[in-house]
Amino acid sequence: MFCDTHCHLFQEYYEDIDEIIKLAKENRVNRMIVAGCDDKSNKEVLSLLEKGEIYGTLGVHPEEVESFKESDLEFIEKNLSHPKIIAIGEIGLDYHYEKETKEKQIKLFELQLALAEKYDLPVVIHSREATQDTIECLKKYKVKGVIHSFSGSLETAKIYIKMGFLLGINGVITFKNCNLKDVIKEVDLHSIVLETDSPYLTPVPFRGKRNEPSKVLTIADYVSEIYHVSRETLSEITNANIQRVFDI
Numbered sequence: 001m002f003c004d005t006h007c008h009l010f011q012e013y014y015e016d017i018d019e020i021i022k023l024a025k026e027n028r029v030n031r032m033i034v035a036g037c038d039d040k041s042n043k044e045v046l047s048l049l050e051k052g053e054i055y056g057t058l059g060v061h062p063e064e065v066e067s068f069k070e071s072d073l074e075f076i077e078k079n080l081s082h083p084k085i086i087a088i089g090e091i092g093l094d095y096h097y098e099k100e101t102k103e104k105q106i107k108l109f110e111l112q113l114a115l116a117e118k119y120d121l122p123v124v125i126h127s128r129e130a131t132q133d134t135i136e137c138l139k140k141y142k143v144k145g146v147i148h149s150f151s152g153s154l155e156t157a158k159i160y161i162k163m164g165f166l167l168g169i170n171g172v173i174t175f176k177n178c179n180l181k182d183v184i185k186e187v188d189l190h191s192i193v194l195e196t197d198s199p200y201l202t203p204v205p206f207r208g209k210r211n212e213p214s215k216v217l218t219i220a221d222y223v224s225e226i227y228h229v230s231r232e233t234l235s236e237i238t239n240a241n242i243q244r245v246f247d248i
């Protein structure tokens with residue numbers, strides 16, 4: 001069985017979330033970690049936790065930096081004690097779309113890293129075209145976690161791993177003209193977790209369709225081939241990795 005360590009199972013993307021969860025289970029994906037991005041989705045995350053093996057993370061995404069309010073962070077802090085809220089995320093820096101809000105993003109990121117440190121919780125990191133600043137921010141806090149949707153260089157991978165982070169691998173690994181395969185080959189399997197980032201980043205050969213957690217199995221098959229391990233071995237090792245970082 002596999003876990004989708006990063007998905008956005010929200011009503012704006014899916015008509016019938018129960019059906020999506022059922023389909024995931026039929027495809028050997030029994031656990032899902034749903035990542036909040038803003039106040040609205042954080043509330044949805046909490047409402048999903050009753051649905052079997054669903055876990056959640058709460059956070060404010062860097063793309064939400066302009067609309068976020070102090071009270072959003074208060075809400076997050078108030079709900080961190082829920083036993084199925086296992087991390088703070090998705091948080092980080094995104095200079096691709098939001099370069100002009102750099103300072104505000106760093107401030108918001110650090111507020112949430114401080115919160116993770118205070119409650120001794122792992123973090124789920126979004127970093128796009130912002131590697132250097134992400135590393136600088138992470139260095140200031142005693143935190144560990146997952147670099148979600150990792151697609152950087154081997155050198156960057158090694159830095160994150162040395163800092164205690166795992167790399168979240170998703171459908172990007174299946175894309176043609178993507179050198180992530182060559183990077184991942186050199187990374188120890190004990191530093192990898194699988195995710196979909198649903199509804200985004202649908203793996204090959206399903207491009208053009210909406211992504212969903214059941215597609216972890218497609219990603220798993222690509223990754224097993226890269227490492228020359230069986231599905232079973234991959235499942236065993238990645239589940240142990242998840243246990244280590246998220247304590248579930």
Ligand code: NI
Pocket residue numbers: 006008035090197
């Ligand atoms: Ni995401």
